Amino acid sequence: MRTVLGEPLSAGGYDLVLAHEHLLIDISCWLDTEHPVHRRLRDLPVGPDSIDLVRSHPFASPDNVVLADPEVAIEELTIDPADHQLGDHDPPGRMLVVDVTPDTAGADPPRLAEISRRSGVDIVRGCGPYIERSWDGRVDPDAVTADIVAAFDDRYPAAVIGEIGTSAPTTAGESRVLRGAAQAQAELQAPLYVHVDPWAPDSRRALDVIEQHGGDLTRTVICHQDIVAVRDPAAVRAVLDRGALVAIDIWGDEDGYGGDPMPTDDERLSAVLGLIEDGWGQRLLHSQDVCTKSQLRRFGGPGYLHLWTRIRPRLERIGLTVDLINDQLAGNALRLLSGV
Template sequence: MRAVRTVLGDVPPERLGVCDAHDHLFLSSPLLPGQELRSASAARAELAAFRELGGGSVVQWTPYRMGRRAADLPSLARESGVNIVAATGLHQARHYGDEVLAEVRGPRLAEVFVAELTVGIGVSGVRAGLVKVAGGFHGLDAHARWTMAAAAEAHRATGAPIAVHLELGTGALDVLDLLCGELGVPPERVVLGHLNRSPDLVMHRHIAESGCYLAFDGPSSAHHATDWRMPDAVLALVEGGFGQRLLLGGDTTTAAARSVNGGPGMPYLLRRVRERLVAGVGEGVVGRMFTENAGRAFSVEWR
């Protein structure tokens, strides 16, 4: 039986409701000094605002040793009534100090992923529901290849989906060649993120033809020029017959971006992005992106 692994346990995919397919409640990185997402009260407020607009689930892509605060997630899920999916995985090397990477050198990385998917993250007992890894700008370095090989091994052991940060939306075909070609991960178990940041409609179609999921997750102040192109990119994929492969997310990565601090935050996805997409492709199609598509992308016959 297929199920989505949430921080409160496995649930059937139809229980997700409206799903923010890529966001962060907690996140810390040396690349974001002073902008870390550490406040539990702010996370609680974001979830409440998201729930008020009809939100039902949030998939947090924060991976290993980036401030996930896994122990806080169950209480936030219970209080808000929003399903939360946690992640294992490893981001680009620049998000970590050498000492962190040394902890998981070699084959141990896959073991860490599998343990967090099946036993729990640290002592929290919270099990992750996906593996998050990252590519580079128009390519894959040795670190990306290492983490993706470990992600593929964890997928084979558990069935878990693999979510990929594409740097500025680039490198998707290299990722698919590695994950789905060389490493044998079924494309329907792969979610490619940040495709809104590279609005190349021809490339999007090639990616969609592989059978993977395409996540349009933003907005991003660093890439605001692509925001207005996103509805056209979504429309082109829907008209091409790929609407069942599209996911939508908010990807809040800094404290300043939270709605409680005057930014768009998680509510923006349902407050503004949804209505703009509905105008372009219709309410039914957008509704399925938020619900049915997310349920298929993140549900697993867990091993």
């Protein structure tokens, strides 16, 4: 397990592991050019005059769906010890970011390495294709496998596979990509992240394909389970019963999404506590999945440090043990990465 700089993970461990983030990404494949709001936002940058409308319709703004500035990423990763959001808490002593930006959604390993080097934050990166509308042409599973394996031997090495994209429902092409990713996982013995549609996850199909082609479900992460954990907790338990990990990874995002909003953090917290009470506490991963400008702190969003500044104190106040809190914020993700 190496960082994007080719270095081993910190022997001293981490206070915070962001298990699913994007420091640089282009998800123009999600841009909704047919939405009536798109015409108003088409030529507007994200800023004070547009942010309220953007936050209500994040995928109607071309500028919102691209994060391309290392300077912004470095600033957003930096936490000021005097930040009022910390209250009486210290900033994290050491932080690890798992950047799972797909190859077909703006992945830029050299600049990711630059961000790590200049910020002092350890970063491990993912690789592989995203949802089908982010790539063109027919995909060969064996070619996907070869590309993923090669990424692990890159100058800026990958350490996880994914996030591999699936739609609702999973397309035939995406199933071929999953097959290639599963084959790569079998060869590399690496974690595999699967993007599912947050509102209509096709999780069972993804797990079936991975299992059929030699993947390891115990090191497979089904991402974006925030909505389903609140609305259909039995579906989340079905994923956990298969042996996979579940990621509640959009913390802090309570935006409207054109009338089908994300859950609140209160709802997420209640769902997570229910899963912990049922014995799944060590199979949960957490992050903020920052992939749009409206999620950045500079625009009033939760940013990359929301888990530490906002959620960790709440976990303490409701009485979770230190060990359970550490599992949620770092331990579970580190066990996934190390294979322990």
